[in-house]
Amino acid sequence: MLSPLEESLLSIMMVIIMFGMGSSLTFKDFRLALRHPQAVGVGFASQYMLMPLIAFSLSRVLNLTPEQTVGLVLVGCMPGGTTSNIFAYFSKSLLSLSIMMTICSTLAGFIMVPLLMEFYTQGIDDAFRIPPDQIARLLFVLLIPTLVGMWLRRRNSNIGAVIELMGGILGAIVIIFLVVTWVPRNWVLLVETGWEVYAAVILIGVIGFAFGYLFSRVLRLNPQKSRTVSLETGIQNGPLAALIVIMTFADETQQLILLMPVMYSLFIVINSTFATIFYRRWTRREELARDQAKVEPA
Numbered sequence: 001m002l003s004p005l006e007e008s009l010l011s012i013m014m015v016i017i018m019f020g021m022g023s024s025l026t027f028k029d030f031r032l033a034l035r036h037p038q039a040v041g042v043g044f045a046s047q048y049m050l051m052p053l054i055a056f057s058l059s060r061v062l063n064l065t066p067e068q069t070v071g072l073v074l075v076g077c078m079p080g081g082t083t084s085n086i087f088a089y090f091s092k093s094l095l096s097l098s099i100m101m102t103i104c105s106t107l108a109g110f111i112m113v114p115l116l117m118e119f120y121t122q123g124i125d126d127a128f129r130i131p132p133d134q135i136a137r138l139l140f141v142l143l144i145p146t147l148v149g150m151w152l153r154r155r156n157s158n159i160g161a162v163i164e165l166m167g168g169i170l171g172a173i174v175i176i177f178l179v180v181t182w183v184p185r186n187w188v189l190l191v192e193t194g195w196e197v198y199a200a201v202i203l204i205g206v207i208g209f210a211f212g213y214l215f216s217r218v219l220r221l222n223p224q225k226s227r228t229v230s231l232e233t234g235i236q237n238g239p240l241a242a243l244i245v246i247m248t249f250a251d252e253t254q255q256l257i258l259l260m261p262v263m264y265s266l267f268i269v270i271n272s273t274f275a276t277i278f279y280r281r282w283t284r285r286e287e288l289a290r291d292q293a294k295v296e297p298a
Contacts, residue, residue, distance in 0.1 A: 006181065007246050014243055017082055018142050020166070021103065022149025039094075039216075039225045043080075043101040046212045046233040048112050051076040054207050056120045062196040066124045067253065071260025072200050074130065074241045077116040079105035081237035087272045091279040093228040101232045106146070110139035128257065130248050138244055179266070193259070201264040205271040208234030223286065227279045235272055238265030 055076025059069040080102040088098035105112075114132030121129050183190070212233025216226035241261035249257060 009177065010239060010243055010246070014142060014240060015145050017239075018106075019145040019149045021082055021106070022146035022151075023153050038219070039097055039221055039229065040100055040104060042216050042219050042221060043097070043212075043229045043232050044104055044108070046208075046215055046229055047080060047101070047105045048077075048108075048116065050211050050215060051078075051204075051208055051233060051236065052116045052120055054211065055204055058200050058204055058207075062200050064196060064200060065256070066128045067256035068197065068200070068260055070121055070124060070128050070130065071241075071245065071257040072204065072264075073120045074117060074244065074257075075201075075236050075238060075261050075264045076204060077113045077120070078236040078238070078241050079109040079113070080232045081235055081240070083269070083272065084232045084235035087235065087276045088228055088231050091227065091231065091276040092224075092283040093231060093279065094224055097225060097228045098232055101229070105232075106237075107143065110136045110143065113139060128253065130244065134248055135244060138247055139240075142240075182262070183266075189259075193263070197259065197263060198267075201260060201267050202271065204264065205234045205236075205268045208236075209271070209275050224283070227282070231272065231275065231279070234275070235268055236264070238262075238268060 052073065053076075055073045056069075058064075059072050064072060080098075082102060085095065085098045085102060089095050114135045117130055117135060118132050209230045213226050213230035215233075216229040217223075221229065238261050242258060242265065245254060245258045245261060248254075
């Protein structure tokens with residue numbers, strides 16, 4: 001499914017993204033996050049309570065195979081991806097909140113992901129399960145470039161800003177390259193894949209968007225923060241899930257489990273584009289309503 005070159009690029013991409021993510025942060029940002037403690041808490045709960053449950057429920061409703069179930073649940077347990085920050089920006093959501101939610105879920109991932117995977121994959125053959133310590137070790141190692149990036153930003157803000165920009169550009173180039181090379185080579189796989197897989201990888205994002213927004217509104221977050229939580233909930237770090245599978249399994253088992261994070265990563269971009277267009281129009285309507293409300297009394 002992935003060539004050796006693509007597997008290497010995926011590993012490099014994850015390091016670059018984590019390095020760039022760290023370079024975008026200062027310790028002051030964590031103090032600023034305290035201005036939205038409820039929003040960060042709601043986002044964290046959406047990430048690690050709603051998404052794993054949604055993934056597990058979909059695997060049962062769609063009667064997925066054990067390998068597909070492990071792959072889908074792994075996607076559901078992942079922290080938020082930096083892709084959510086990009087879509088939060090274009091949808092006119094609260095970008096600073098999106099970044100902080102991504103960072104918080106990523107930092108907690110090496111504890112939360114192994115625990116959730118152990119819980120939701122009970123009863124599945126051990127040959128298809130991912131050892132919790134394997135997940136924890138990999139996620140912990142990926143925290144190192146994040147911390148190094150934060151340290152460089154603190155030492156020299158200009159260098160940190162350049163690294164942040166380069167990380168985003170290189171990460172985007174690698175993602176585009178992977179998509180351009182993967183789709184033509186695997187078109188037969190795309191044709192032969194069952195509808196259940198397509199339904200699972202599409203619905204997990206769509207339901208994540210909907211539940212993230214509704215959950216936020218129930219807990220009385222304003223619409224802008226709720227839209228931010230919605231995007232952060234539905235957009236998971238698919239490439240990281242793929243990397244965990246590659247580092248854990250081999251041969252046919254790897255390919256069967258890898259199908260879910262790869263397909264999710266492909267379709268979440270499409271889902272997120274539609275969600276972003278919808279939220280952006282929603283935001284514009286709110287802005288127009290506020291402007292009219294200011295003009296009418298005068």
